[in-house]
Amino acid sequence: MAPREERKGSYVLFENEQSEKDFEKVIPRSAEDREWDIVWPNVFIFLIAHIAGLYGCYLFLGQVKLLTCIFAFVVLIIAGLGITAGVHRLWSHRAYKARFPLRVILAIFNSMAFQHPVLRWARDHRAHHKYSDTDADPYNATRGFFFSHIGWLLLRKHPEVKTKGQQIDLSDLYADPVLRYQEKYYMPLMLVTCFILPTYIPTLWGETAWNAFFVCAVFRFIVGMNVTWLINSAAHKWGYRPYDKNINPGDDKILALMVLGEGYHNYHHTFPWDYRTAELGAPLNLTTRFINLMAKIGWAYDMKSVSKEVIEKRKMRTGDNNHEEHEINNSVET
Structure with a gap:
């Protein structure tokens, strides 16, 4: 995971940086509120x-x-x-x-x-x-x-x-x-x-x-x-939750193919600052390929990603142990 100071300009509060205070003022779910x-x-x-x-x-x-x-x-x-x-x-x-x-x-x-x-x-x-x-x-x-x-x-x-x-x-x-x-x-x-x-x-x-x-x-x-x-x-x-089993978003390869690489949603909600939105890199991720191409011509830069070590630690700490289909590929591919 990128150091906290590298993400100050992101303007996004990430799930794993939240505290209970962030939800104190959220109206509790009820039938009346959900009409x-x-x-x-x-x-x-x-x-x-x-x-x-x-x-x-x-x-x-x-x-x-x-x-x-x-x-x-x-x-x-x-x-x-x-x-x-x-x-x-x-x-x-x-x-x-x-x-x-x-x-x-x-x-x-x-x-x-x-x-x-x-x-x-x-x-x-x-x-x-x-x-x-x-x-x-x-x-x-x-x-x-x-x-x-x-x-x-x-x-x-x-x-x-x-x-x-x-x-x-x-x-x-x-x-x-x-x-x-x-x-x-x-x-x-x-x-x-x-x-x-x-x-x-x-x-x-x-x-x-x-x-x-x-x-x-x-x-x-x-x-x-x-x-x-x-x-x-x-x-x-639906989908696997190899990174955080405590949240609803899941990873699904078929969905990822349909939505240009956005279907690895458990990964994305765990590491939302990663420009790849996936641990898999580029094989089913057309958007990542596009960004990598733009980087080669100098139009995209400062792509943030998560290290293999941090990903593995997070899997072991909060994942659902369905890791066998999630290959590591941290290299920037085209």
Whole structure:
């Protein structure tokens, strides 16, 4: 584990640095506090979006050109990196540093994903780590799979989410002009990168705008959202807990492959400052490969990681002894 002084600029309170005082003011779980106050306009919007996404899936499965399918997959990966390499590892956890060109690229990729501006996403995620699986956690997994997957976007926020969220320090992010620009112009940036360009570009090889919109924009967007939500839901319910058996997040290789390396969630919640988010390094971790590539051209630097010795000690101290499938790979791979 990196020394405490190396992480002062992270602006994140990590699970293994918390004390009981951090939870004294969190409202205890109760049936009354957990009543579902449904926001019906959100339900309607997400329902229509998913129906449109299913239609896009139908078109994807044989009604569009092969090049259009490939393009939709490429856009899905690019937008995914805006979440994993961008708002998650870079801006939420400060697990590495990025020079201006990379920050601009990742902000564009993040806008393409259409999952809120970086400043809002990072606020919720920092609260998630600081108050994980409590009522102050925006996507509290103890409220059930559906709630942590999508329900948290369909209900009014628990009072503690609002109270504790306002206390999250985002001063480091507001100091970045790239993020201030994205916040100011998020709607036009999102519309262009998430919907307009993915619809227009396939028409250059003869695809219809109708097909391109529903496949490369809508279907791709719905898949990207649900894949991201799996980290809040599935990763907090299933998987091995080789690093800390006392927390809900688990490690799952299949999920890691689906979410560009983010599925090693027990590791991530144990060592959230590690830029790899995994002990395994790069084999199933496309995001780590991307960051390593950016490091080779000088756009990413100061990548934080955890030593093999610290990982082994933590396994022995708090792990569930399911270590056989978790190979050590601390070398920086490409």
